[in-house]
Amino acid sequence: MVKKLLWAMLPVGFVGMIIGTYPGYKAYEYMWKDAKFCMTCHQHDYASLSWQASIHGRLTTCHDCHHQPLKQYVEEMFVLLTQKDIYPMTMKHLPYVTKDLCESCHVTHPHDVSSISGPFEGEKLESIPKIENTRLHALHLSKDTTEPLPKAFNLLKEDVSKFGKFQEKSKLKPHNAKAQERKIVCVDCHGGIPNRAHNFSATDASCIHCHEKIAEHPTPLQEKFGCRNCHFTEFLVEQPK
Amino acid sequence: MSVKWILFQVFSLLVGIGIGAALIFHVMFLYRVLPHGGLW
Numbered sequence: 001m002v003k004k005l006l007w008a009m010l011p012v013g014f015v016g017m018i019i020g021t022y023p024g025y026k027a028y029e030y031m032w033k034d035a036k037f038c039m040t041c042h043q044h045d046y047a048s049l050s051w052q053a054s055i056h057g058r059l060t061t062c063h064d065c066h067h068q069p070l071k072q073y074v075e076e077m078f079v080l081l082t083q084k085d086i087y088p089m090t091m092k093h094l095p096y097v098t099k100d101l102c103e104s105c106h107v108t109h110p111h112d113v114s115s116i117s118g119p120f121e122g123e124k125l126e127s128i129p130k131i132e133n134t135r136l137h138a139l140h141l142s143k144d145t146t147e148p149l150p151k152a153f154n155l156l157k158e159d160v161s162k163f164g165k166f167q168e169k170s171k172l173k174p175h176n177a178k179a180q181e182r183k184i185v186c187v188d189c190h191g192g193i194p195n196r197a198h199n200f201s202a203t204d205a206s207c208i209h210c211h212e213k214i215a216e217h218p219t220p221l222q223e224k225f226g227c228r229n230c231h232f233t234e235f236l237v238e239q240p241k
Numbered sequence: 242m243s244v245k246w247i248l249f250q251v252f253s254l255l256v257g258i259g260i261g262a263a264l265i266f267h268v269m270f271l272y273r274v275l276p277h278g279g280l281w
Contacts, residue, residue, distance in 0.1 A: 005249075008249070012250045012254050015254065015257060016253065016256065016257020016260070017257040017258070017264070019257070020263075020264075021261050021264075021265040023258070024264065024265035025265050025269065028265065028266045031270070032273055068274075068278045070274050070275065070278065070279070070280050071280065096278065098277070114276060115273075
């Protein structure tokens with residue numbers, strides 16, 4: 001009897017499955033591509049407002065940049081249902097953002113663009129100015145460093161006070177970090193501790209993080225104007241090809 | 242065709258829509274999450 005009923009359900013059920021793909025896809029689009037979905041739970045006003053006000057706010061959505069393991073989604077749902085989340089006391093880690101992510105839009109030949117699903121995707125990405133065409137960006141990206149990535153500093157602990165301030169090398173390194181040489185990446189300057197809440201402007205603290213000799217003995221001019229007042233144009237103006 | 246039969250077919254259609262929607266939603270979700278965030 002049950003078998004007979006299931007067979008009777010099959011043709012209409014199959015048609016239903018095909019019809020169902022449309023609302024299913026729309027639900028996925030809302031969940032993945034619409035920031036309103038994320039903001040129903042993530043009530044971080046400072047981050048939401050700064051994202052909306054920034055250029056990224058008009059061109060990207062949360063999931064373009066914030067990737068996390070599947071396990072984390074399950075954990076989030078559990079926390080949401082069982083605990084009262086009080087920021088920042090209950091924050092256990094920084095948001096998941098990979099160090100190569102900026103490349104997806106801002107470099108001519110990125111490693112990967114498959115995560116970009118926001119309103120700005122595909123061919124439109126090519127029209128974004130590419131940073132390797134500016135002299136100082138190209139220079140920095142070609143250099144190596146042994147400095148730890150900014151995410152190695154624990155934002156929720158006292159490490160924050162060490163970033164961008166001159167002190168002995170050994171104190172600057174987070175515990176157990178081995179000084180391995182690696183290429184400088186975008187987040188070294190645009191993802192540091194001063195770049196909280198969707199503010200990605202490089203700050204003088206980011207420069208000093210590596211150019212520490214200048215920070216130790218600054219000239220009166222450097223002390224008065226900092227780094228970027230003089231050097232920012234070479235980071236922004238494209239070089240003629 | 243009895244009313245019962247029609248209601249049964251409507252029920253089948255709704256079940257199908259539910260399964261189809263859930264299937265495409267989860268396939269797309271996993272397609273986005275797994276390559277970048279991974280499983281664990």
